[in-house]
Amino acid sequence: MSHFVYRNDLLYAELVPLDQIAKSVGTPTYVYSRAALEEHWQEFKIGLSKLDASIRYSVKSNSNLAVLALMARLGSGFDIVSGGELERVIRAGGQPEQTIFSGVAKSREEIERALSVGIFSINLESYAELIRITEVAQALNLTAPISVRVNPNIDAKTHPYISTGLEENKFGVNVDEAIAIFRHAVQQPHLKVVGIAVHIGSQMTSLEPVVEAIDRIIDLAEQLADENIWISHLDLGGGLGVRYRDEQPPTIAEYCNAVQTAMNRRNCQIAVSIEPGRSITANAGVLLSQVEYVKSTEKKQFAIVDGAMNDLIRPALYDAWMEIVPVQLKQTGSGVYDIVGPICESADFFGKQRTLAIEPGDLIAVHSAGAYGAVMASNYNTRPKPAEVLVDGDQFDQIRSRETFDEILGNESIPVKLLK
Numbered sequence: 510m511s512h513f514v515y516r517n518d519l520l521y522a523e524l525v526p527l528d529q530i531a532k533s534v535g536t537p538t539y540v541y542s543r544a545a546l547e548e549h550w551q552e553f554k555i556g557l558s559k560l561d562a563s564i565r566y567s568v569k570s571n572s573n574l575a576v577l578a579l580m581a582r583l584g585s586g587f588d589i590v591s592g593g594e595l596e597r598v599i600r601a602g603g604q605p606e607q608t609i610f611s612g613v614a615k616s617r618e619e620i621e622r623a624l625s626v627g628i629f630s631i632n633l634e635s636y637a638e639l640i641r642i643t644e645v646a647q648a649l650n651l652t653a654p655i656s657v658r659v660n661p662n663i664d665a666k667t668h669p670y671i672s673t674g675l676e677e678n679k680f681g682v683n684v685d686e687a688i689a690i691f692r693h694a695v696q697q698p699h700l701k702v703v704g705i706a707v708h709i710g711s712q713m714t715s716l717e718p719v720v721e722a723i724d725r726i727i728d729l730a731e732q733l734a735d736e737n738i739w740i741s742h743l744d745l746g747g748g749l750g751v752r753y754r755d756e757q758p759p760t761i762a763e764y765c766n767a768v769q770t771a772m773n774r775r776n777c778q779i780a781v782s783i784e785p786g787r788s789i790t791a792n793a794g795v796l797l798s799q800v801e802y803v804k805s806t807e808k809k810q811f812a813i814v815d816g817a818m819n820d821l822i823r824p825a826l827y828d829a830w831m832e833i834v835p836v837q838l839k840q841t842g843s844g845v846y847d848i849v850g851p852i853c854e855s856a857d858f859f860g861k862q863r864t865l866a867i868e869p870g871d872l873i874a875v876h877s878a879g880a881y882g883a884v885m886a887s888n889y890n891t892r893p894k895p896a897e898v899l900v901d902g903d904q905f906d907q908i909r910s911r912e913t914f915d916e917i918l919g920n921e922s923i924p925v926k927l928l929k
């Protein structure tokens with residue numbers, strides 16, 4: 510019987526068997542390991558211990574309240590991109606003063622809320638946003654701490670959908686525009702210049718782009734210092750890749766080492782933040798699903814499972830390869846299968862041409878599903894969003910109940926005139 514496992518160069522086993530979780534909570538269900546989440550965070554902490562550095566966990570990769578509470582207990586700060594994520598951080602016991610608000614289009618309400626709760630920094634991404642933040646800060650008679658997100662035009666060498674540091678991407682502003690924004694910002698009584706931010710992409714498997722980005726923002730900080738504009742914080746973003754199949758991403762320790770070396774080489778004493786998401790959560794979670802049917806056509810064999818692209822969209826959206834393993838190892842039912850779900854689209858698959866020994870009723874686990882899994886779930890085909898479970902040694906807690914039809918349908922209504 511396969512226990513809860515995650516892959517990250519080492520194999521870690523929690524003590525609760527996955528079939529026990531499936532029996533108690535049903536499927537599809539995301540299962541996360543507390544030990545794995547904590548270990549990954551601690552690796553960053555240890556790796557950056559020689560720098561004045563803060564880890565701001567990127568909420569978007571896995572925003573379950575329990576996961577955020579766990580991060581808060583470790584002493585983590587947070588990186589958020591919406592008012593909703595800010596509410597999550599607050600309700601999970603996280604500190605707004607340790608939280609960075611990123612994102613290309615913050616609404617007036619989001620800025621108001623962030624300033625009222627004492628956010629550490631709003632990372633603005635355009636001149637227009639600077640104007641809006643200034644107006645809101647003035648109206649509230651507060652000072653807005655701001656950083657400017659720079660788009661350094663560096664190729665993160667990752668999937669185009671998650672590459673964010675190229676000229677053609679919507680993110681950040683170029684260096685010249687950043688300078689103009691800083692010059693303007695220092696004149697504003699309701700703004701406090703905090704720092705420079707950069708985030709060039711996700712699932713990066715090499716360190717060169719990271720180091721290049723650090724160099725560019727240190728260049729900018731030095732240029733600003735020449736004009737008497739003082740930067741007290743460099744936000745290096747997230748983006749460290751993980752192993753899904755046979756990628757060889759740098760380890761967390763190697764990444765931290767590269768950051769430290771880059772800072773030391775430039776003799777830069779400015780405080781830094783990093784915003785890791787995937788590297789903390791991806792390989793701390795699996796999606797558990799049950800085989801409903803096995804179906805053969807002339808060309809293919811399909812294992813149709815009860816999980817679908819609404820539960821985990823990464824294979825459909827990015828053609829992402831995620832490992833799929835049977836929970837019970839057995840000899841019968843071996844074959845080459847496309848693992849597909851019940852949704853009415855051919856994009857509804859978890860994996861193609863996988864050699865597995867499975868039969869109807871068996872459980873499968875999709876590995877590396879702790880990041881950008883549950884958070885990207887939808888109700889497509891009016892399917893309830895999946896349950897989530899946190900395993901902690903020999904115990905487990907359900908940290909999100911399976912959605913009910915009443916919850917899905919509860920905020921829709923039929924105009925009276927259509928009721929006749």
Ligand code: LLP
Nearest residue numbers: 567611708711712747748784785786787881
């Ligand atoms: N900071 C900022 C400003 C970001 O935009 C992101 C991710 C992160 C930090 C965290 O990056 P990470 O350490 O997780 O790579 N849904 C896609 C990934 C989208 C990433 C968006 N930004 C996927 O499933 O691959």
